[in-house]
Amino acid sequence: MHKEMEIIAVLKGRARLHIDSLDYDINQGDVVFVSPYQIHRATIFADEEYERCCICFDLNLLFDKKLNSDLENGIVSVKNVFSDAKCVELVKEACLAKVNEEKGWEFKVIGNLSKLFGILKEKDLFSHSNNVLQAKMQNRLIVSFVAENFFKDISSKSVADALHIDSS
Numbered sequence: 001m002h003k004e005m006e007i008i009a010v011l012k013g014r015a016r017l018h019i020d021s022l023d024y025d026i027n028q029g030d031v032v033f034v035s036p037y038q039i040h041r042a043t044i045f046a047d048e049e050y051e052r053c054c055i056c057f058d059l060n061l062l063f064d065k066k067l068n069s070d071l072e073n074g075i076v077s078v079k080n081v082f083s084d085a086k087c088v089e090l091v092k093e094a095c096l097a098k099v100n101e102e103k104g105w106e107f108k109v110i111g112n113l114s115k116l117f118g119i120l121k122e123k124d125l126f127s128h129s130n131n132v133l134q135a136k137m138q139n140r141l142i143v144s145f146v147a148e149n150f151f152k153d154i155s156s157k158s159v160a161d162a163l164h165i166d167s168s
Contacts, residue, residue: 013049076126
Protein backbone atom coordinates (compact mmCIF):
# COMPACT_ATOMS: atom_id res chain seq x y z
CA MET A 1 0.00 0.00 0.00
CA HIS A 2 1.32 3.43 -0.91
CA LYS A 3 0.14 6.97 -1.64
CA GLU A 4 1.00 6.78 -5.34
CA MET A 5 -1.19 5.48 -8.19
CA GLU A 6 0.20 2.31 -9.76
CA ILE A 7 -0.48 1.14 -13.31
CA ILE A 8 0.61 -2.30 -14.48
CA ALA A 9 0.50 -3.56 -18.07
CA VAL A 10 0.72 -7.35 -18.41
CA LEU A 11 2.95 -8.06 -21.42
CA LYS A 12 3.26 -11.82 -21.10
CA GLY A 13 1.83 -14.63 -18.99
CA ARG A 14 -0.63 -14.45 -16.16
CA ALA A 15 -0.77 -13.82 -12.42
CA ARG A 16 -3.25 -13.48 -9.59
CA LEU A 17 -3.55 -10.01 -8.11
CA HIS A 18 -5.14 -9.28 -4.75
CA ILE A 19 -6.41 -5.69 -4.39
CA ASP A 20 -8.04 -4.81 -1.08
CA SER A 21 -10.43 -7.74 -0.55
CA LEU A 22 -10.76 -8.87 -4.18
CA ASP A 23 -8.72 -11.32 -6.28
CA TYR A 24 -8.18 -10.80 -10.01
CA ASP A 25 -6.70 -13.21 -12.51
CA ILE A 26 -4.67 -11.00 -14.84
CA ASN A 27 -3.44 -12.02 -18.27
CA GLN A 28 -1.43 -10.73 -21.19
CA GLY A 29 -3.13 -7.59 -22.53
CA ASP A 30 -4.63 -6.56 -19.18
CA VAL A 31 -4.08 -3.19 -17.57
CA VAL A 32 -4.26 -2.91 -13.79
CA PHE A 33 -4.92 0.32 -11.89
CA VAL A 34 -4.13 0.34 -8.17
CA SER A 35 -5.44 3.50 -6.53
CA PRO A 36 -3.60 5.19 -3.66
CA TYR A 37 -3.73 3.31 -0.35
CA GLN A 38 -5.17 0.12 -1.82
CA ILE A 39 -3.59 -2.95 -0.25
CA HIS A 40 -2.28 -5.16 -3.04
CA ARG A 41 -0.02 -8.09 -3.81
CA ALA A 42 0.62 -10.35 -6.78
CA THR A 43 1.15 -14.08 -7.05
CA ILE A 44 3.12 -15.04 -10.14
CA PHE A 45 2.47 -18.55 -11.44
CA ALA A 46 5.80 -20.39 -11.46
CA ASP A 47 4.89 -22.63 -14.39
CA GLU A 48 5.02 -19.87 -17.00
CA GLU A 49 6.93 -16.77 -18.00
CA TYR A 50 5.51 -13.47 -16.74
CA GLU A 51 6.42 -10.00 -17.92
CA ARG A 52 4.94 -6.65 -17.02
CA CYS A 53 5.59 -2.91 -17.09
CA CYS A 54 4.74 -0.87 -14.04
CA ILE A 55 4.40 2.87 -13.50
CA CYS A 56 4.05 4.17 -9.97
CA PHE A 57 3.51 7.93 -9.82
CA ASP A 58 2.40 10.81 -7.65
CA LEU A 59 -1.06 12.02 -8.62
CA ASN A 60 0.26 15.58 -8.78
CA LEU A 61 1.45 14.69 -12.30
CA LEU A 62 -2.18 14.76 -13.45
CA PHE A 63 -3.39 18.07 -14.78
CA ASP A 64 -6.92 17.56 -13.43
CA LYS A 65 -6.45 18.61 -9.78
CA LYS A 66 -10.02 17.66 -8.80
CA LEU A 67 -9.55 14.14 -10.18
CA ASN A 68 -6.18 14.00 -8.40
CA SER A 69 -7.79 14.91 -5.08
CA ASP A 70 -10.80 12.61 -5.60
CA LEU A 71 -8.54 9.64 -6.43
CA GLU A 72 -6.24 10.24 -3.48
CA ASN A 73 -9.13 10.66 -1.06
CA GLY A 74 -11.06 7.66 -2.33
CA ILE A 75 -14.04 9.64 -3.61
CA VAL A 76 -13.39 8.34 -7.13
CA SER A 77 -11.88 5.01 -8.11
CA VAL A 78 -10.73 3.47 -11.37
CA LYS A 79 -11.83 0.05 -12.54
CA ASN A 80 -8.98 -2.12 -11.27
CA VAL A 81 -8.52 -4.51 -14.22
CA PHE A 82 -9.51 -4.34 -17.88
CA SER A 83 -8.12 -5.31 -21.28
CA ASP A 84 -7.09 -2.57 -23.70
CA ALA A 85 -4.24 -2.90 -26.21
CA LYS A 86 -3.79 0.90 -26.56
CA CYS A 87 -3.43 1.32 -22.79
CA VAL A 88 -0.92 -1.54 -22.60
CA GLU A 89 1.11 0.11 -25.36
CA LEU A 90 1.04 3.52 -23.62
CA VAL A 91 2.30 2.01 -20.34
CA LYS A 92 4.99 0.03 -22.18
CA GLU A 93 6.18 3.13 -24.09
CA ALA A 94 6.39 5.15 -20.87
CA CYS A 95 8.32 2.41 -19.07
CA LEU A 96 10.78 1.94 -21.93
CA ALA A 97 11.35 5.70 -22.21
CA LYS A 98 12.36 5.79 -18.53
CA VAL A 99 14.37 2.55 -18.54
CA ASN A 100 16.29 3.60 -21.66
CA GLU A 101 16.67 7.14 -20.28
CA GLU A 102 15.50 8.61 -23.57
CA LYS A 103 16.03 12.33 -23.85
CA GLY A 104 12.86 13.97 -22.54
CA TRP A 105 11.54 10.70 -21.03
CA GLU A 106 9.74 12.67 -18.29
CA PHE A 107 7.51 14.38 -20.88
CA LYS A 108 6.77 11.09 -22.62
CA VAL A 109 5.68 9.54 -19.31
CA ILE A 110 3.45 12.52 -18.44
CA GLY A 111 2.04 12.58 -21.99
CA ASN A 112 1.23 8.88 -21.91
CA LEU A 113 -0.38 9.21 -18.47
CA SER A 114 -2.57 12.00 -19.86
CA LYS A 115 -3.56 9.78 -22.80
CA LEU A 116 -4.30 6.88 -20.42
CA PHE A 117 -6.56 8.99 -18.25
CA GLY A 118 -8.27 10.34 -21.36
CA ILE A 119 -9.07 6.75 -22.37
CA LEU A 120 -10.36 6.04 -18.85
CA LYS A 121 -12.74 9.01 -19.08
CA GLU A 122 -13.77 8.11 -22.63
CA LYS A 123 -14.56 4.51 -21.59
CA ASP A 124 -16.29 5.67 -18.38
CA LEU A 125 -13.99 3.59 -16.15
CA PHE A 126 -14.19 5.93 -13.14
CA SER A 127 -16.73 5.41 -10.39
CA HIS A 128 -17.79 7.29 -7.27
CA SER A 129 -17.96 5.18 -4.16
CA ASN A 130 -18.37 5.69 -0.45
CA ASN A 131 -17.21 2.09 0.00
CA VAL A 132 -13.83 2.96 -1.53
CA LEU A 133 -13.45 5.91 0.83
CA GLN A 134 -14.40 3.73 3.80
CA ALA A 135 -11.87 1.05 2.77
CA LYS A 136 -9.09 3.61 2.33
CA MET A 137 -9.77 5.10 5.76
CA GLN A 138 -9.68 1.60 7.24
CA ASN A 139 -6.40 0.86 5.41
CA ARG A 140 -4.84 4.03 6.79
CA LEU A 141 -5.91 3.09 10.33
CA ILE A 142 -4.40 -0.38 9.89
CA VAL A 143 -1.10 0.99 8.61
CA SER A 144 -0.95 3.51 11.47
CA PHE A 145 -1.65 0.78 14.02
CA VAL A 146 1.02 -1.52 12.58
CA ALA A 147 3.54 1.35 12.46
CA GLU A 148 2.85 2.28 16.09
CA ASN A 149 3.09 -1.35 17.23
CA PHE A 150 5.80 -2.52 14.84
CA PHE A 151 8.10 -3.93 17.51
CA LYS A 152 5.31 -5.66 19.41
CA ASP A 153 3.92 -9.13 18.80
CA ILE A 154 0.86 -8.39 16.64
CA SER A 155 -1.42 -10.50 14.50
CA SER A 156 -4.27 -9.78 12.11
CA LYS A 157 -6.64 -10.65 14.97
CA SER A 158 -5.02 -8.16 17.36
CA VAL A 159 -5.19 -5.45 14.67
CA ALA A 160 -8.85 -6.25 13.99
CA ASP A 161 -9.68 -6.26 17.71
CA ALA A 162 -7.89 -2.96 18.35
CA LEU A 163 -9.60 -1.24 15.42
CA HIS A 164 -12.99 -2.95 15.92
CA ILE A 165 -13.09 -4.42 12.42
CA ASP A 166 -13.91 -7.86 11.05
CA SER A 167 -10.76 -10.03 10.97
CA SER A 168 -11.89 -12.15 8.01
